[in-house]
Amino acid sequence: MSSPTKEQVQERVVEALASFGPDADSITSDATFEELDIDSLDLVELAQIVEDEFGVVLKGEDMKELKTVADAVEMISARAS
Amino acid sequence: MPEAGSWPAGCALVTGASRGIGAAIAKALAADGWAVGVNYRSGREAAEQVVAEIEATGGRAVALQGDVVDPAAPDALFTALEEHFGMPVLALVNNAGVTRDNLAPSLTDEEWNEVIETDLTSAFRFTRRALKPMMRARSGRIVNIASVVGLRANPGQSNYGAAKAGLIQFTKTAAVEVARRGVTINAVAPGWIETDMTADVDRGLLDAVPAKRAGTPEEVAACVRFLLSEQAGYVTGAVLSVDGGLGA
Numbered sequence: 001m002s003s004p005t006k007e008q009v010q011e012r013v014v015e016a017l018a019s020f021g022p023d024a025d026s027i028t029s030d031a032t033f034e035e036l037d038i039d040s041l042d043l044v045e046l047a048q049i050v051e052d053e054f055g056v057v058l059k060g061e062d063m064k065e066l067k068t069v070a071d072a073v074e075m076i077s078a079r080a081s
Numbered sequence: 082m083p084e085a086g087s088w089p090a091g092c093a094l095v096t097g098a099s100r101g102i103g104a105a106i107a108k109a110l111a112a113d114g115w116a117v118g119v120n121y122r123s124g125r126e127a128a129e130q131v132v133a134e135i136e137a138t139g140g141r142a143v144a145l146q147g148d149v150v151d152p153a154a155p156d157a158l159f160t161a162l163e164e165h166f167g168m169p170v171l172a173l174v175n176n177a178g179v180t181r182d183n184l185a186p187s188l189t190d191e192e193w194n195e196v197i198e199t200d201l202t203s204a205f206r207f208t209r210r211a212l213k214p215m216m217r218a219r220s221g222r223i224v225n226i227a228s229v230v231g232l233r234a235n236p237g238q239s240n241y242g243a244a245k246a247g248l249i250q251f252t253k254t255a256a257v258e259v260a261r262r263g264v265t266i267n268a269v270a271p272g273w274i275e276t277d278m279t280a281d282v283d284r285g286l287l288d289a290v291p292a293k294r295a296g297t298p299e300e301v302a303a304c305v306r307f308l309l310s311e312q313a314g315y316v317t318g319a320v321l322s323v324d325g326g327l328g329a
Contacts, residue, residue, distance in 0.1 A: 041216075041258060048213040 004054050006077045013073050016049050017042070029070040036069075046072065054080045088311040090220065091169045092116040094162055096149050096207065097177030099124035101276035102226065104131045105298035106174055109306040111140030115172060118162040119144045122177070141166065149177045149203035155210035169218060172309050173211045175204035175248075176226040180278060182237040193240045200244035205251060208266070212259060221264035222309040225252045226301075227320065229272040229328040245270075249320055256318035265317035267308045271301045272324025292325030 004012075010029075018024040022036040033043070043066065047058040056079045066072050093110045097103040099121035108131065111117045117135065119142050121128035128144040135142040143165050147154040159170050178200045181192035204225050215221025230238050231245025249268050256266035273279055273287065274296045287295060301323050307313055308321065322328050 041262075045213070045216050045262075048217060052217075 003080045004077075006073065009050075009054070009077045009080065010073045012049070012053065013046065013069065013076065016046050017069065020045070027069055029073070030068055032068050033066065050076050050080075056080050089113070089115045089171060089309075091171030091218070092118060092162055092166045093172035093174065093309065094118040094120060094145075094158060094170050094207075094211075095174040095176055096120045096203070097122070098174075099128035099131060099144075101278065102271065102274060102298045102301045103174075103176040105302035106176060106305045107131055107142065108135055108140075109299070109302040110172070110174075110309060111135040111142055112138070113306055113310065114140075115309070116141040116143075116166040116168065118142070118158065118165075118170075120147055120149070120158060120177070122146070122148045149207065150198050152206060154203075155207045159210055169214055170211060171215060171218060171220055172222045172224075173207060174224045174226065174305060174309075175207050177203065178226065178244075178278075180238065180241050182241070184237055185239045188240060196240040197244050197247075200241065201247045201251070204248055208251075208255060212255070212264065215264045216259060216262040219263040221259075221262075222313070223255075223264070223266040224305050224308050225249075225266070225268045226305075227252070227268040227270045229270050229322065229324045232270060232320070232322070232328045252320070253318045260317050263314070265308070265314065267313075267316060267318065268320045269301060269304050269308070270320050270322045270324065270328065272296060272322070272327040274298060274301055274323075290325045290327050291329070294325065296323060296325055 014027045017027050020042040043063045050056045056076050093115040095103050095107045098107040098119040107117045107119050119128050119131050132142040132144050145158050145161055147158045162170055181196050183192050208223055225248050227248050228245040230242045231249050252266050252268040273290055304321050304323050
């Protein structure tokens, strides 16, 4: 699988987060997971999605460091390239 | 809710399904339309017989060898089952189990560890492997076969009782964690069931069972079949006793 661009990662992350409940409009780069009501189970599923689709493995301790949408996109993009 | 008629949409894996309760569960699930993975450790002929019986009644099943204690077994079995039927595993029954009875003062580390590994740790590992795809599918059913001994003391089975009590609490906690993803996790707690595991037990002990008889594997399987049905979608974190009143 070829590495995704940052834009592709951003698009997939926003789509995944929207499927967990928040309005797509509210999922801005600097929105925090706390504001979006995205909890640890949602982040576990997000990790599974990026592993399945981008081959990026995120562990529990990685996820704990993520506070905002941009944090997640940055980490996933960096690992995917 | 899935569309009517679309259930089940995946396949079901039953561990320890070559005989006893596991075999009865595999047959019951196949009758409900599940494509079933009949896992066995050493009883290959018995597992193939279960598959043959399922196929003879128009069902779908495949025998899958694997020792549940092997940490690599969950991924190997899930992958093999998914590839065989070309569908995700959306139901898991953690049934494989062993007993190594001894009184606590004499219980060896080996007897303790073998029972904890087989009856508790393996169920955790299979459940972990099952959950992420089920969460993504927004659909899944897991049933852990516990025991009345996990709820009520039975002298000589402190290892088995600890494993089954642990399995019950694992069931409840994991069920709560994933409930909003459409995945249910429940436990079934059989009492005295007529299987190889209870063949050597003193029949006089049946006096303690309010129903005054042993149960059958089919009576346990009927409960598992319900918990894996579409209609059981609001039942999660429950422990369903099938014990003739022994644990009441």
